[in-house]
Amino acid sequence: MAPASAFAHVKWFAPYIVNAAPSPIARTLSDPFFWTGLALVLVFFLATRLVERSALGDTTLDVMDRISEPLWLRLDGFVRIVIAAFFVAIFAVGGVYLTPDLKTSAEWVSWLQLLIAAGIVSRRTMPLSAAGIIFLWVLALRDYQLFHLLDYLALGVAVAAYLVLEASNRPEWRKHRFEVLRWGVAIALMWSSLEKFAYPEWFYPLVIERPFLTFGMPRDMFIPMAGVAEFTMGFGLLATPLVRRLSAIALFVIFNAAVFPFGRIDLIGHALIMAIIVAIAADHNRELHFWSWIRRALVGVPVGLASALIIFATAYWGLHAAFYGANAQTMSELNAGQMDMATHSFSTEHPHGPLVPAGDGGQGGALSVTEAYEQSMMGMHEEMMEGLRNDDPDVAFVRGMIPHHQGAIDMARIQLEAGSDPVNMALARHIIADQQQEIDAMHAWLRERGLEDE
Known part of the structure; x- marks a missing residue:
């Protein structure tokens, strides 16, 4: 939990170079702090899974259920209120599509955001609000490049999907509504965490301006380990109930710690993620719908984490090469x-x-x-x-x-x-x-x- 405040999305506070080539993946693979972070996380996950398979694990989950029951019984209302409040907030800020770094000069976009918020009041109009969210993402895609928009695709689609599923009268659909949110946040965290490996230079100014972020750790030690923490806790949201709920609690502490040094921009930009993280921590459902056998097995922890790293790193570096060419210049070359x-x-x-x-x-x-x-x-x-x-x-x-x-x-x-x-x-x-x-x-x-x- 040491890398607390560094989870603020750097693109909200610092300009970045869209078409700069990411640092070679070999740089990360040769970094001892990357492997140190992974080893620490694996120990934590395996230890948690061993506890979860024991009577202590059941007792811990039962205690968490009792504490969170008041919220669990009203979880849909909580999520809907936060989604509506988020769109009211960005309406008030003005000049953005869905996040602080997706800016627009179109005034009518803000009024559409207000309509999206109003549509969440009724289950009948929630699908229209979902369509509005997808429309805003498509509008942003027109002004920004697809590779950049991938940071927000999973979360935007997940929120829209939740509104559609919550409005549905089919129980077999509705039961997946919180799971969709969880997968959306997990994918968003794992994807955006790769910036710390691909573009560590983006974070250097923040470390210089706010040295307390590193808790005394050297910059080149802190940034990769913070990236590992963000990626693995995102991965943890897809794991078994105790792992995902503890990961959600840790993430909630981290995101809240970022609010004070980074202010309202961070709070507004992360509001949906923070609300979904609270919903994950309060989720009493212990059923695993996908790949349950591997997710429950101890070997599933290292296998799953390794697979996630390979899939996301291949997609990140591969898609950048596909969009901008394999010969794109790195940050240092572009700075020159x-x-x-x-x-x-x-x-x-x-x-x-x-x-x-x-x-x-x-x-x-x-x-x-x-x-x-x-x-x-x-x-x-x-x-x-x-x-x-x-x-x-x-x-x-x-x-x-x-x-x-x-x-x-x-x-x-x-x-x-x-x-x-x-x-x-x-x-x-x-x-x-x-x-x-x-x-x-x-x-x-x-x-x-x-x-x-x-």
Whole structure:
């Protein structure tokens, strides 16, 4: 459970390069921390299965059933309320299809989201809401590439399928409604976890900005082990009842831990996943409908996990090669050349964005290194002068120093993107860590005096 907060989807906070080739799979297979993480998880899963096959396992499940019974009896209402609330929330946010990184300028999309939420009130109109969710996914597919949309396919289809099955009058269909949600979340987690192996560079800025995420672990140890944790707990949701319920509880703790450092964007973006995870933890059903014999056997744990890794890794790396070609450039190669598929060029709003040399055609406008430095300083100066105008000298000091420190952080980020001197790179990382700590302390000072909201 150590990798808590790192489960926030990095694409929501950092620009990424859509067509960059993933790191070679050999890099992951030669990483000792990858194998260490797998070994630890296998020990946990096998130990849990041994307990589950004993009287203690039955007792544990019975206790979990008693604790979760009030929710279990109202689970459909809970899931429907959260789905409706999610679509109201993204309606209020505006400008997105289904998640924070699937942006749209079409205003009517937000009103469709409100209609989807309203349709969930009645079982008769739930199939229409399901059709609306699929329609939004198809719209996003028009604007974004299929490989990127695979991150959200399983979850979107699963939620739509749940609404159809919940509205059905056929008991043989309805009994699978929670199972569909569970498979959707499991597939989504296993697929998105591969980013930590394929594109570890995407996570470097977050680790630099929020060093507490690693709990003191070295960056190159933490990222692959966090990927293993996410993948295997997603796999655990498809396992036997005790394994899946314990995996769900662990995931719920992890996703909640991500809310504080990453804020409302993370809470809204993960709301459906978190609700389904709660439903999995509260699910009293102990029946296994698919491949029950291998899932119940102890040998099914390593065989199943190995099979899942092979299937998902083959699909991830294979589909990327199919969409973008086997000779696509890696992140490091693109950082040295053109980055025409980056979602953002550098800006103070999106500091993770790659620096695109003028004329290279980066989305959102091209900036040279000089222009990036100038832009960061202009933003700092305006905010700093505004803060210094406060009548209270203590407040003026703090409100002026916050943008001053932020300007130093922005410059340090540019250095990390564009620079190469090891001394300066180390200094930039030191500045980011120290100045961010001081910024947090100054925000806390303002909150203590009621001068800033939480």
